[in-house]
Amino acid sequence: MNIPFLGDLKLRGRITLYVALLSALSILSVTSLGLIFTRRTLSKQIHATLAVEAEGLKNLVERTLAEREASVRSWAEDSILRGALLFDTYDKSDAVLAGLAKRHPAISGFVLFDEQGRVVSASSEQVRKAFQGKEREVREMAWYRAAREGRFSANSLSTEKDPIFGQRVLPLAAPVLSPISNARLGVLLAAYNWDQVGEVVRSAVQRAQERGQDSFGLEVKTADGTLLFDSRPADAAPMQRPVSEVAINGSDVQDVGDGWHFVAKVDAREAYAPMTRAALAAVALLGLFVTLAIASAWWLARGITRPITALNEVVTHVVQEGDLSRNVEVSSRDEVGELAQAFARMMENLRDMTLSLQQGTSALSGAVTELSEAAEVQERNLARQASAIQETQVTAQEIRQTSQMAADRSQAVLEVAARAEQVGNAGESTLSASITGLHELHEKVGRLATTIISLGERTQQIGSIAQTVKDLADQSNMLALNAAIEAVRSGEHGKGFGVVAREIRALADQSIDSTDRVRELLDDIGQSIQSTVVMTQKGQQQMQEGLAQIRASGESLRELTSIVRDNAGAARQIVVAVNQQNAGISQIFTAVTDLSSLMDETMQSLQSTTRATRTLREASEGMATVARTYRV
Known part of the structure; x- marks a missing residue:
């Protein structure tokens, strides 16, 4: 275990400290x-x-x-x-x-x-x-x-x-x-x-x-x-x-x-x-036990580190002098003694290994030189191939963008043609409905003209009846006048009849006045009806002409709709062709991209090989240096 503030302690100090800490922690935990x-x-x-x-x-x-x-x-x-x-x-x-x-x-x-x-x-x-x-x-x-x-x-x-x-x-x-x-x-x-x-x-x-x-x-x-x-x-x-x-x-x-x-x-x-007194007593016993643990740990560490110190001297001499001929002399029979014997066997093996290493480094250096030259030639060839593939990929990318733009434009044309076709169909349906409505309106105007003409005839009949009433009023007036004359002739006996004759004459005058006013009103109505009939006939003629024009517009709109349908079909065919072309170009771009990726991987592998060759050369040089370090 590497503790920063204990890095400078020797093994003896660490063993002493660790045993003391372990003992203190154990006693403290139990306490x-x-x-x-x-x-x-x-x-x-x-x-x-x-x-x-x-x-x-x-x-x-x-x-x-x-x-x-x-x-x-x-x-x-x-x-x-x-x-x-x-x-x-x-x-x-x-x-x-x-x-x-x-x-x-x-x-x-x-x-x-x-x-x-x-x-x-x-x-x-x-x-x-x-x-x-x-x-x-x-x-x-x-x-x-x-x-x-x-x-x-x-x-x-x-x-x-x-x-x-x-x-x-x-x-x-x-x-x-x-x-x-x-x-x-x-x-x-x-x-x-x-x-x-x-x-x-x-x-x-x-x-x-x-x-x-x-x-x-x-x-x-x-x-x-x-x-x-x-x-x-x-x-x-x-x-x-x-x-x-x-x-x-x-x-x-x-x-x-x-x-x-x-x-x-x-x-x-x-x-x-x-409880407080017991805690104080426990602290005192803890101090005593920790002191005993430190003393025991120091004695144990001293017994362990003495043979290790001797072994350390031999290793230090080998490292500083590079002399593998010195023997290891440790008389301990415990694990440290076994370690010393194993280290002696390792020294013998190291002598044999050093001899073999010195012989193999020369052969390894020649092989590494040949491998480096072949890797450099292959790297130059692959660099030229990678450059050509890169240019091909850029060109394919431009073609792909152009194809994608054409596909987008053709799709927009197809959408406009579809909207035009929808508008044409809607206009044709609206025009048909307008023609149907105008036919119905023309029939209603005809029926209205017939009704107005019939109303004019009825007005003339009312005028005849009013003339008859006027004639009757004139006759009543004449009769009342004759009756008044006869009443004057009758003297006193005809006064009452004279009063009746005056009343009848007054009523006859009122009927004549009313008949004249009715006659005037009927004349005005007749003139209005005549004007309405004329205007209705003119409107019917104009409606007939407008209906003919609308029929002509409908024929033109049908032809325009047919043309829009043909254009929409052509646009669809263009979109299908452009999409197929775009798919082909995408496949080409994908293939070029895959080829570029493979080339990158090949370049990376070659660079890894170059680095490995360089590392191998450095290792060979290091092995040669190590082989020359020790004396056997």
Whole structure:
């Protein structure tokens, strides 16, 4: 293995270094694995111990609270306390509460309240006076409301010393019920001394200190994280890297501590102190073992390199002096001795080889000279052939480009002819449709002229009828005039008939006027109809002439379409011929290209042969030089 910064070391130094490194790495690996395994085992033990301490604290506090709650309920059922609330015998209840306080030192005090929250009895006069006149505050206390509901509450656990009891207390209150009607008579309060938890956990703290864990602590917290108890002193330094385990108070045993978190923790430095001491001891042993490994490696390297040094002297003399006659003298019988014997045999073989080499170099030099001259002649001939093929390839490339351009142009002509053929066919179809439409339009104009002529005849008939009506009106007018004359002749008897005759004459005049206006309108209509007939006839004639011209244009367009078809066929034939020509030229270009590639490969092979000949000449000269180097 070649390491840059160890390149100047001798074999002895490398063997010493490698053996030391291998030993150190082996010992370090075993030690590291042992430390890792030990740390994992120790970590499991620490967490298991903390979990046991947290679970033990939970069980102790849970059992203590359950016992205290059961005791408060049993004390609330005392007959003397019930009688005191029923019959106002508070002297007896004071004695009972004082006796309970003496028998249970964990309870800081007992207080008996009636239904209105008024203190009626207490275990001491000082406690009674402290609650007097505070009925409203008592009724608003969490423990009092919980007692009225028949349960216990920890919400009133004080974080500081209670001003009444002078200690941190956990109020535990139970209702006092009537033995007859089971009605609530009052509430009994037992102030549990919360500092007693320190006595409960004292043994666990002592066990931790015996293990050397002075930072060990036990904590009690509510579900929202409020600290209720801490076994560590208030002035203790905070832990830098705490290791902790938590036990949660479940609801399998009903008490006020349901949901509380019991935490056991210790500083990681103290917890893993044995591990640190073991690591220091392992480092010391590692240093000792590495020192022993270096000494052993140096002794081993010295024994290995001594015969190699002797062999190196012989080899150096052979290299510097070129003297193959010196013998190898190594007395070692191990692998190095075998190497020396093999080197001696190699020296003998090298003497024989040198003699044979000196004899063969002269013959090899002559053969190499002849081979070089033949290669030079062949290279000149191939160079002329390659030049001619190159010119042929360029010409074929130009012909190929011209053919490709002709193919592209013929393809474009074919596309234009195809488009012209499509346009001619479309124009012919459009012209046929136009002729058909004009025929239909000519027939419709003829029918329109016939209808207009018929309308003119009807107009003339209406004029005749209007003339008849005018004649009748003239006759009515004459009759009305005669009737008026006869009425005048009749005198008084003909006045009424004269009035009728005037009315008929007036109607006849109106009919004559209306007939004249109708006659004028019919004359105008007749003139318009006549003009329309004339214009229709002229339009029909012009349409007939246009139709004839369109027919002539259609014949011309058909002839043009036929010519375009013939041109398109010719263009297709040209495209086919040009494509065939282009394919032939492409084949020619491909053949020339292949020939050029073969010529390039031949030139490369010849150049390789020339280089090999040159190399062989150099090798021959080198062999001659080597052969002259050693003396035999």
